[in-house]
Amino acid sequence: MLAAIGAKTVDDLYGDVPKSALNAKIDLPAHKGELEVERMMGAMAAKNRAAGAGPFFVGCGAYKHHVPATVDHIIQRSEFLTSYTPYQPEIAQGTLQYLFEFQTQIAALTGMEVANASMYDGSTACAEAALMARRVTKRGRVVLSGALHPHYAATTRTNVELLGDKVVQLPIDTGATEDLAAAIDGETSCVIVQTPDVFGNVRDLSALAKECQAKGALLVAVVTEIMSLGAVKSPGEMGADIVVGEGQSIGNGLNFGGPYVGFFATREKLIRQTPGRYCGMTVDADGKRGFVLTLSTREQHIRRDKATSNICTNSGLCALAFTVHMTLLGEAGLRRVAMLNHEAACKTADALSSVKGVSVLTKSYFNEFTVRLPKNATGIVEKLAAEGVLAGVPGERLWPHDKDAHDLLIVAATECVTDADIEALRSNLERAL
Amino acid sequence: MTMNKEGRPTRGDAATADVVTFTGNKALQIEESLSFEKDAFASTGVDFPAPSGKHDRLGAMKRAGAIGLPGLSEPEAMRHFVRLSQKNYAIDMGPFPLGSCTMKHNPRLNEKMARLPGFGDVHPLQPESTVQGALELIDTLAHWLMELTGMPAVAMSPKAGAHGELCGMMTIKAALDAKGEGHRTRVLAPESAHGTNPATAAQCGFSVDAIPADETGRVDLAAFRAKLGPDVAAIMVTNPNTCGLFERDIKAIADAVHAVGGYFYCDGANFNAIAGKVRPGDLGVDAMHINLHKTFSTPHGGGGPGSGPVVLSAALAPFAPVPYVVKEGGKYHLVETRRAAKAEGEGTAGGRITAFNGQMGMFVRALAYMLSHGGDGVRQASEDAVLNANYILARLKKEMSPAFAGYCMHEALFNDDFLKDTGVDTLDFAKAMIDEGYHPMTMYFPLVVHGAMLIEPTESESKEELDLFCDALLDLARRAKAGESARFKASPMLSPRRRLDETAAARKPVLRWTPELGARAAE
Numbered sequence: 001m002l003a004a005i006g007a008k009t010v011d012d013l014y015g016d017v018p019k020s021a022l023n024a025k026i027d028l029p030a031h032k033g034e035l036e037v038e039r040m041m042g043a044m045a046a047k048n049r050a051a052g053a054g055p056f057f058v059g060c061g062a063y064k065h066h067v068p069a070t071v072d073h074i075i076q077r078s079e080f081l082t083s084y085t086p087y088q089p090e091i092a093q094g095t096l097q098y099l100f101e102f103q104t105q106i107a108a109l110t111g112m113e114v115a116n117a118s119m120y121d122g123s124t125a126c127a128e129a130a131l132m133a134r135r136v137t138k139r140g141r142v143v144l145s146g147a148l149h150p151h152y153a154a155t156t157r158t159n160v161e162l163l164g165d166k167v168v169q170l171p172i173d174t175g176a177t178e179d180l181a182a183a184i185d186g187e188t189s190c191v192i193v194q195t196p197d198v199f200g201n202v203r204d205l206s207a208l209a210k211e212c213q214a215k216g217a218l219l220v221a222v223v224t225e226i227m228s229l230g231a232v233k234s235p236g237e238m239g240a241d242i243v244v245g246e247g248q249s250i251g252n253g254l255n256f257g258g259p260y261v262g263f264f265a266t267r268e269k270l271i272r273q274t275p276g277r278y279c280g281m282t283v284d285a286d287g288k289r290g291f292v293l294t295l296s297t298r299e300q301h302i303r304r305d306k307a308t309s310n311i312c313t314n315s316g317l318c319a320l321a322f323t324v325h326m327t328l329l330g331e332a333g334l335r336r337v338a339m340l341n342h343e344a345a346c347k348t349a350d351a352l353s354s355v356k357g358v359s360v361l362t363k364s365y366f367n368e369f370t371v372r373l374p375k376n377a378t379g380i381v382e383k384l385a386a387e388g389v390l391a392g393v394p395g396e397r398l399w400p401h402d403k404d405a406h407d408l409l410i411v412a413a414t415e416c417v418t419d420a421d422i423e424a425l426r427s428n429l430e431r432a433l
Numbered sequence: 434m435t436m437n438k439e440g441r442p443t444r445g446d447a448a449t450a451d452v453v454t455f456t457g458n459k460a461l462q463i464e465e466s467l468s469f470e471k472d473a474f475a476s477t478g479v480d481f482p483a484p485s486g487k488h489d490r491l492g493a494m495k496r497a498g499a500i501g502l503p504g505l506s507e508p509e510a511m512r513h514f515v516r517l518s519q520k521n522y523a524i525d526m527g528p529f530p531l532g533s534c535t536m537k538h539n540p541r542l543n544e545k546m547a548r549l550p551g552f553g554d555v556h557p558l559q560p561e562s563t564v565q566g567a568l569e570l571i572d573t574l575a576h577w578l579m580e581l582t583g584m585p586a587v588a589m590s591p592k593a594g595a596h597g598e599l600c601g602m603m604t605i606k607a608a609l610d611a612k613g614e615g616h617r618t619r620v621l622a623p624e625s626a627h628g629t630n631p632a633t634a635a636q637c638g639f640s641v642d643a644i645p646a647d648e649t650g651r652v653d654l655a656a657f658r659a660k661l662g663p664d665v666a667a668i669m670v671t672n673p674n675t676c677g678l679f680e681r682d683i684k685a686i687a688d689a690v691h692a693v694g695g696y697f698y699c700d701g702a703n704f705n706a707i708a709g710k711v712r713p714g715d716l717g718v719d720a721m722h723i724n725l726h727k728t729f730s731t732p733h734g735g736g737g738p739g740s741g742p743v744v745l746s747a748a749l750a751p752f753a754p755v756p757y758v759v760k761e762g763g764k765y766h767l768v769e770t771r772r773a774a775k776a777e778g779e780g781t782a783g784g785r786i787t788a789f790n791g792q793m794g795m796f797v798r799a800l801a802y803m804l805s806h807g808g809d810g811v812r813q814a815s816e817d818a819v820l821n822a823n824y825i826l827a828r829l830k831k832e833m834s835p836a837f838a839g840y841c842m843h844e845a846l847f848n849d850d851f852l853k854d855t856g857v858d859t860l861d862f863a864k865a866m867i868d869e870g871y872h873p874m875t876m877y878f879p880l881v882v883h884g885a886m887l888i889e890p891t892e893s894e895s896k897e898e899l900d901l902f903c904d905a906l907l908d909l910a911r912r913a914k915a916g917e918s919a920r921f922k923a924s925p926m927l928s929p930r931r932r933l934d935e936t937a938a939a940r941k942p943v944l945r946w947t948p949e950l951g952a953r954a955a956e
């Protein structure tokens with residue numbers, strides 16, 4: 001090959017690299033066989049406690065659900081796994097059609113008119129919603145609920161402040177009593193509120209939606225547990241302008257935080273200001289129905305510094321996992337598994353409320369609720385972890401600087417939780433307190 | 434009709450190419466409707482026990498009304514998605530020479546490792562004591578990235594290349610603000626830059642000033658120098674650049690931008706040409722993202738997920754976002770908040786850019802790739818990628834027109850000069866490749882080359898595969914020149930769909946299935 005190229009050595013091909021920088025010494029181990037790599041990585045994996053290894057009640061934006069075996073088989077098919085963004089639609093109809101189905105599923109679940117083909121995750125989708133509200137309203141002040149997941153709040157703050165805009169963060173609100181409407185002023189671009197919120201409260205956003213509309217601000221609803229939409233009213237029905245969130249619960253594993261699949265849904269009239277990709281329906285030269293990426297004049301590869309977002313690679317394969325799982329569930333399966341989640345949470349809350357010193361703070365919830373412990377929850381969670389029970393997320397983990405939150409424990413119970421798991425949590429908590 | 438000895442036909446009579454079948458199917462290509470068109474709104478493919486009905490604390494918030502989601506049985510769902518999959522081209526089927534995108538083989542060991550329950554089934558908010566192996570993995574991958582780039586720090590949480598750019602530029606902005614240099618608002622970026630570069634700069638509140646390319650496809654040094662000034666925050670340079678060329682004057686560029694008090698952001702999307710050969714840290718880079726889904730072979734998955742860690746210079750490291758992993762007293766610790774970071778004397782961290790800890794699933798795959806290849810294999814992969822690209826360049830230049838003279842790095846760039854007066858344009862040429870069984874190269878990018886065709890073979894292609902690919906492209910080029918433009922204009926003819934009407938799609942966007950759409954189709 002070198003002869004055909006007309007070079008003597010491969011290093012001739014690197015002739016433009018400054019001599020002093022070429023072939024730098026790199027101190028890394030030599031290649032290894034498959035068996036040895038498996039051994040090394042297996043050893044690392046073995047040091048982690050897997051969610052499925054015992055009683056597990058950790059949530060707050062990532063949830064342990066049962067994913068049918070079919071899902072993982074489909075997403076490992078070469079044609080999906082090893083393809084690229086569908087820039088050549090004639091040979092990417094498989095990807096494009098599932099994206100179209102994904103968009104339809106998300107729109108239906110959120111109660112919105114349109115949804116894009118995915119974002120990185122819920123938190124970046126939330127930040128993008130704030131940036132979009134800025135473009136739509138031409139205002140520079142974002143109001144964040146005191147029960148928005150702190151990672152979402154921080155991610156949004158980072159993005160919004162880069163542009164010099166203001167963020168107003170309401171204080172921690174465990175009981176869904178905050179007055180968000182009062183925080184809206186003439187400069188407010190949007191109000192961002194989560195439901196079920198980070199403490200588990202299912203929120204009615206109808207009144208807030210009207211206030212937002214009256215004051216010219218957009219209502220951004222965040223859903224970090226999309227399975228809830230099989231049981232509770234959709235934000236779209238309540239009048240939200242943008243609905244964003246995390247789709248991990250359907251089809252995707254916990255993966256220590258990623259990759260996940262963010263979703264972004266809104267009203268049709270706002271579509272030109274949205275971030276991300278869309279798949280649209282069209283016809284081919286023979287008049288047959290087909291799908292293409294569309295509305296790309298909003299995107300970075302066309303609009304460059306005027307683009308609505310810099311996003312390029314997003315969460316295609318995670319969106320496929322979502323679509324396959326959702327297609328297996330259907331509305332009937334979704335409603336059923338959602339109610340199983342709800343029942344598991346109700347049973348868990350009842351069990352915990354019988355423990356002395358523990359009070360359940362959340363009244364109306366889906367599969368997650370908050371309890372107040374008589375002492376700092378971090379130590380209790382560690383104690384229970386040593387007993388093999390992962391009890392939930394201690395308040396200190398999410399609000400390290402807010403002492404009031406340190407005795408809070410946020411507990412999630414999904415369809416994976418058994419009665420024996422609930423009893424293990426109850427009895428171990430009782431012993432630990 | 435020919436018969437074998439038993440009188441069974443062995444070969445059909447000459448058939449016409451345009452068979453119209455009753456089903457619309459073409460043998461292995463099976464038409465597949467949308468799941469929403471299957472009248473399955475009441476069924477499900479999963480079997481959960483019925484809820485007891487004893488608990489309901491949703492009150493008025495309970496969802497009423499139909500959602501409108503079809504449910505397919507397992508065999509129906511399997512067929513649905515398998516049929517869809519067969520309408521896709523993939524690296525596992527053949528060459529996928531998309532320049533800049535780096536479609537290399539995805540070893541399945543990496544998939545297997547990512548699915549170990551100790552990685553795949555671990556929650557990001559579990560107590561640290563239960564995730565020491567996960568933190569060790571992140572720390573180990575970080576070490577590899579720092580060693581390969583010669584940089585002292587790395588931010589692991591960015592979710593893709595563009596998110597890495599945002600992370601890096603945000604860090605630069607934070608560093609400037611800390612020095613009281615908020616007046617630096619201009620970012621320089623070559624015209625050949627990927628769209629994410631200017632989009633990122635704008636998302637950070639910077640204005641973008643484009644630098645032209647010189648006649649060799651590299652940054653025009655004189656034009657660049659003329660643009661330098663006290664308001665320059667940074668330059669964003671891709672190296673090797675999007676023309677597939679190494680920026681010869683990279684050190685001079687770095688020195689010049691540093692001399693005026695700006696930073697050097699390197700887009701590392703093309704790191705796969707130099708990994709193990711050249712350390713960006715030796716070239717004056719302050720920040721660079723690495724697309725794990727390119728250089729380190731985590732699968733592209735039809736458009737993600739990716740992962741874009743950003744290596745940082747010592748000056749920028751204190752402004753990196755949370756979270757990050759530290760090792761203290763033999764234990765790994767995840768630093769998750771800005772104030773916690775400060776308390777440890779790490780400076781003011783740059784806030785958070787995403788929930789949780791980054792793309793762990795991609796970290797596992799990338800580390801499995803690195804351990805398998807070793808430092809030696811990573812270098813070899815870079816060399817082979819460059820060798821393959823130059824082989825293509827050498828063979829194709831007989832009929833096609835290279836955009837620039839000389840060797841290339843990991844991708845070969847052509848312009849459309851060779852198609853002049855043939856009536857065939859870059860799009861037609863690319864579509865004709867589809868009928869030959871290839872995914873087209875990247876077209877019309879970079880913007881600085883007319884009718885650009887950017888071919889990146891990666892190290893994964895064998896010489897045999899490359900030869901057939903080159904023969905096929907040479908044949909197409911000859912046909913174009915021989916006046917066969919009608920064939921090009923009509924292509925692709927053999928794919929599951931022919932050219933799609935993108936204008937109509939954008940004019941009246943149909944972005945979801947609706948019952949009305951179904952009704953209209955039925956008419």
Ligand SMILES: Cc1ncc(COP(=O)(O)O)c(C=O)c1O
Nearest residue numbers: 312313533593594595627702739
């Ligand atoms: C040169 C270049 N820069 C940046 C990017 C953006 O990377 P990502 O798609 O991972 O966001 C790409 C890839 O698409 C690229 O080719």
